[in-house]
Amino acid sequence: MAADASPSFISQSPEFHPEISVSPLTHDGLKFWQFMIAGSIAGSVEHMAMFPVDTLKTRMQVLGGGGGVGSCSVQSINVRRALGSILKLEGPAGLYRGIGAMGLGAGPAHAVYFSVYEWFKEVFSGGNSNNSAAHAVSGVFATVASDAVITPLDMVKQRLQLKSSPYKGIGDCVKRVLMEEGIGAFYASYRTTILMNAPFTAVHFATYEAAKRGLMEVSPESANDERLIVHATAGAAAGALAAALTTPLDVVKTQLQCQGVCGCDRFSSCSIRDVIRTIVTKDGYQGLMRGWIPRMLFHAPAAAICWSTYEASKTFFQQLDGSKDQ
Known part of the structure; x- marks a missing residue:
């Protein structure tokens, strides 16, 4: 994230500065490729650590079909x-x-995610680290780019997570989906994923930056000593809030990605409205909130792990670059 604001920055109003021009090669003391590596490490650690909870969420969200739990x-x-x-x-x-x-997709997707976020945050914030609107909009740009990378592998992951999944592994799933459904099946949920992750990321990044700033202001004299706790706490709060607000669209995404597998409903189109109508008809409006508890249980600690790992990786690169300059 951006360096802590100086008093002159704090006094400024959080306005957009899209006309600000920055070099894509350096920002926050780091090079673009360093953001990519930090993001890749953070995303991989996050998803590997929390994968069992993600499996629970997927199973619970497909209960309307035959891919559920028992x-x-x-x-x-x-x-x-x-x-x-x-x-x-x-x-x-x-x-x-x-x-x-997920192991194949998380690293590249998060490398894109964080590097795009950092670049646009610098473009839109004009150096004002209190600019929540810039953080939110930058997060939207980041998720549009990263979802293009992760969506196909996320679909494969969710189909493999189903109870009695018919696929032997990643290669078998990719091959059979290509032969039976075509390449479009890998992106059947892309529009829904964007519509879900855009508000998710906007809420997530804005909440994280605000919570981090607030926590550091509570005890500024010990902020440097407690950076790990601050990043983890702010990340957990941001992840939990964003996850709760976007659960209905996540249920729709899961239904689209798993359609026709293990008895799950198959839809004639990728229309979000049609999927929602089917879910509500079968299970009522509570069906749109299936898996919200494991989703929050996933995203709160996952975001804490991700942000603290990401910030630690950034600090490592900053110290490494600093030692080279001495």
Whole structure:
């Protein structure tokens, strides 16, 4: 993130400065490729650490079809029962099906995500680190770019996560989807993903920057000593809030990515309205909030892990560059 604001910056109003021109090669004391590496490390650590919770969320979100957890109904399923069913029927390995696909996609996608975010944040904020609007808009640009990278592998990951998934692995899933459904199937949820992640990222980045700034102002004399705690706490708050607000669109995304597999509904189009109508008809409006608890349980610690890892990686590069200059 941007360096802490000086008093002269704090006194400025948070206005957009899109006319500001910055070099894409350096920002915040780091080069563009260093942001990419820091983001790649952060994204990989985040998703690998929290993958079992993501599997629970996926299973709970497809309960309207046949890809759910055991024989539990939509009304009775909860996180504990979902976890117990997976462990009983599939063992611990069932929580990690599809992790290879996420491993392949998380690094490149987050490299794009954070580097694009940092570049646009510098462009729009005009050096004002209090500019929440610039943080939000920069986050939207970041997610549009990164989702183009992660969506195909996210689809593969979610299909492998399903109960009794018919696919043997990543290669088998990619091959069969290409042959049976065409390349468009990999991007069937892209529009929904963008519509979900744009507000998610806007809320996430704006909340993170505001929470981080607020936490540092509470105890400025010890801010440097407690940077890890500050980044983790601000990240957790941002992740939890953004996850709760965007759960309905995440359910729609999961339905589109898993359609026709393991008894899940198949849709005649990728229309968000049609998917929502189908979910509401079958399960009521509560069906749109399926998996919201594991989604929050995923994104709160995941964001804490991601942001603290990302900021630590940035600090490492800043210190490395500083030692070279001496």
